[in-house]
Amino acid sequence: MASIKQATVAQLRGMAPASVIHGGVDSVQRALAQLNSKDTPIEKYIYLSQLRGTAKDTFYRLLIDNIIDICPYVYTPTVGAACQLYSTIYRKPDALYLSYNDRGNLAEIMSNWPQHGIRIAVVSDGSRILGLGDLGIGGCQIAVGKLTLYVGGAGIKPDSTLPIILDMGTNNETLLNDPLYLGLRMKRVYDDAFLDEFYAAVRTTFPDCLIQFEDFSSESAFKYLDRYRHKESLIQAPSAPSGQLHTGKCFNDDIQGTGAVILAGFINAVKLASAASGRPILDQRIVFLGAGSAGVGVAMQLVEFFTRNGFTEEEAKQKFYLVDSKGLVTDDRGDNLPAHKRALSRKAGGPQFKTLEEVVEHVRPSALIGLSTVGGAFSEKIVRMMGSFKARPIIFPLSNPSHLSECTFEDAIKWTNGRVIFASGSPFKAVEHGGSTYESNQGNNFLSFPGIGLGCIVAKANEVNDDMVYESALALADSLDDSEINTLLYPRLHRIRDISATIAARVAKAAVRTGAAENSKLGGMADTDLLAYIKSKQYDPTPC
Numbered sequence: 001m002a003s004i005k006q007a008t009v010a011q012l013r014g015m016a017p018a019s020v021i022h023g024g025v026d027s028v029q030r031a032l033a034q035l036n037s038k039d040t041p042i043e044k045y046i047y048l049s050q051l052r053g054t055a056k057d058t059f060y061r062l063l064i065d066n067i068i069d070i071c072p073y074v075y076t077p078t079v080g081a082a083c084q085l086y087s088t089i090y091r092k093p094d095a096l097y098l099s100y101n102d103r104g105n106l107a108e109i110m111s112n113w114p115q116h117g118i119r120i121a122v123v124s125d126g127s128r129i130l131g132l133g134d135l136g137i138g139g140c141q142i143a144v145g146k147l148t149l150y151v152g153g154a155g156i157k158p159d160s161t162l163p164i165i166l167d168m169g170t171n172n173e174t175l176l177n178d179p180l181y182l183g184l185r186m187k188r189v190y191d192d193a194f195l196d197e198f199y200a201a202v203r204t205t206f207p208d209c210l211i212q213f214e215d216f217s218s219e220s221a222f223k224y225l226d227r228y229r230h231k232e233s234l235i236q237a238p239s240a241p242s243g244q245l246h247t248g249k250c251f252n253d254d255i256q257g258t259g260a261v262i263l264a265g266f267i268n269a270v271k272l273a274s275a276a277s278g279r280p281i282l283d284q285r286i287v288f289l290g291a292g293s294a295g296v297g298v299a300m301q302l303v304e305f306f307t308r309n310g311f312t313e314e315e316a317k318q319k320f321y322l323v324d325s326k327g328l329v330t331d332d333r334g335d336n337l338p339a340h341k342r343a344l345s346r347k348a349g350g351p352q353f354k355t356l357e358e359v360v361e362h363v364r365p366s367a368l369i370g371l372s373t374v375g376g377a378f379s380e381k382i383v384r385m386m387g388s389f390k391a392r393p394i395i396f397p398l399s400n401p402s403h404l405s406e407c408t409f410e411d412a413i414k415w416t417n418g419r420v421i422f423a424s425g426s427p428f429k430a431v432e433h434g435g436s437t438y439e440s441n442q443g444n445n446f447l448s449f450p451g452i453g454l455g456c457i458v459a460k461a462n463e464v465n466d467d468m469v470y471e472s473a474l475a476l477a478d479s480l481d482d483s484e485i486n487t488l489l490y491p492r493l494h495r496i497r498d499i500s501a502t503i504a505a506r507v508a509k510a511a512v513r514t515g516a517a518e519n520s521k522l523g524g525m526a527d528t529d530l531l532a533y534i535k536s537k538q539y540d541p542t543p544c
């Protein structure tokens with residue numbers, strides 16, 4: 001459609017129906033009708049991908065105006081199936097594909113990308129896609145999906161975004177044996193030098209670009225966040241003029257984005273729980289099922305909430321009980337804990353439990369958070385126990401996609417007789433119970449990463465520090481309107497562009513406060529002016 005706008009009408013005569021050339025027939029309405037004619041979620045996904053590739057203004061107008069209905073088809077849960085089926089449903093390239101065989105040439109290959117002013121890249125190595133495991137090159141659709149939400153949810157211009165897949169092989173035997181598989185047909189390699197080369201290539205090719213790491217397996221997620229997040233650190237970079245470059249300008253969505261969004265939901269949840277019970281807001285015991293990048297990322301963000309509210313770090317950590325596939329995570333359970341689990345393990349000498357049920361029975365938690373990839377792990381017995389401990393139990397089954405949710409909204413409502421304070425990673429429809437209608441909350445990092453990324457772009461931030469991430473959570477928690485405040489934990493999704501702008505403004509100001517902003521104009525700007533400025537710059541397509 002852009003070509004129709006740019007070319008003269010005379011040149012186009014006869015090349016398309018006259019009403020397309022002259023306008024007057026609503027392309028968004030037609031696209032919606034075409035979308036509705038598709039029977040299955042994956043068909044809708046394929047249709048929307050094609051529309052994004054051929055008529056991007058129409059696609060984004062459709063998405064922005066129908067975000068609640070369309071989000072599940074461009075993002076979780078459907079994007080999970082799209083990653084699994086990638087090599088079968090592939091039509092045309094829509095990401096930057098950097099394979100391990102290209103090592104030594106990544107900067108040169110990156111410079112083939114047709115757009116220049118890239119501001120945000122989402123990169124995955126495909127090793128842990130949602131809760132679906134290693135999907136190899138199919139993980140590129142996660143990067144595409146996240147950036148679709150950057151455009152639709154934050155108003156970043158489509159041509160400023162760059163989805164990247166690092167194809168380092170796969171350990172998924174089904175994919176390796178699939179004749180249609182499009183990725184490297186070899187076992188996955190783990191190579192820090194390849195990651196350094198990739199990081200340096202982005203820095204030198206697109207100096208203004210923020211990198212969002214997405215869906216790397218836990219060990220890599222923590223390792224590369226630690227390696228690249230600080231602006232003071234240096235890495236060797238043969239592609240840089242001095243042979244070295246400063247790191248920074250990146251964040252990990254699963255650790256920090258998820259931490260921020262769940263902290264926001266938790267802040268609003270403890271207010272609701274406390275209003276029902278009269279107990280102090282900070283009087284919490286929290287059990288996690290899952291101690292991977294998301295589980296530990298969220299737990300550390302909640303620890304920060306308690307330390308910022310009067311507790312020492314040790315006192316705060318005492319409130320947390322992490323359960324993984326081997327049971328309660330303790331210092332003395334006999335296995336060699338990775339550093340991210342050691343940060344929150346229970347001290348030696350305490351009880352050892354093998355199952356979630358035993359832990360819940362012993363701890364009597366106020367909140368139960370699932371980031372385990374185990375669908376249905378919050379059994380009826382566990383949810384009913386939670387309901388017996390507290391007037392308003394907080395239960396967040398956050399694993400994606402939908403079939404991996406630790407419990408459904410309907411069950412949680414039924415088993416607590418409507419008392420649960422609930423948020424899930426993938427969307428659930430409203431539920432009728434006992435004559436009332438209960439609206440669900442989606443606790444998904446898509447409410448935080450678009451605003452964090454936009455804030456960093458506005459501030460020209462050279463790093464994404466803890467204060468900026470924490471501020472994004474407070475901004476999201478504060479964003480409920482009058483119709484949401486006593487019932488919901490998060491703003492309704494149709495407001496996401498305004499919410500992302502608000503988060504962005506507060507993240508940008510936090511960047512200024514902490515010396516991470518290179519945009520010197522922001523310091524003197526009033527908050528309201530900054531917010532208005534950000535909103536005025538949001539991509540707002542008008543298809544012809």
Ligand SMILES: NC(=O)C1=CN([C@@H]2O[C@H](COP(=O)(O)OP(=O)(O)OC[C@H]3O[C@@H](n4cnc5c(N)ncnc54)[C@H](O)[C@@H]3O)[C@@H](O)[C@H]2O)C=CC1
Nearest residue numbers: 130131218290291292293294324325372399400425444445
């Ligand atoms: N709602 C949201 O915004 C987000 C949701 N997620 C979801 O969280 C889930 C986990 O993600 P990551 O932490 O990155 O994965 P991960 O693979 O790093 O961690 C999974 C954790 O669950 C534990 N686990 C696995 N099987 C278990 C079992 N049978 N019993 C108890 N524990 C078990 C593992 O030991 C590990 O600690 C995924 O489904 C992902 O889609 C992740 C990021 C954001």
Ligand SMILES: CC(=O)C(=O)O
Nearest residue numbers: 130215254400444445
């Ligand atoms: C939402 C997300 O980032 C995940 O499930 O990995």
Ligand SMILES: [Mg+2]
Nearest residue numbers: 214215253254
């Ligand atoms: Mg993720």
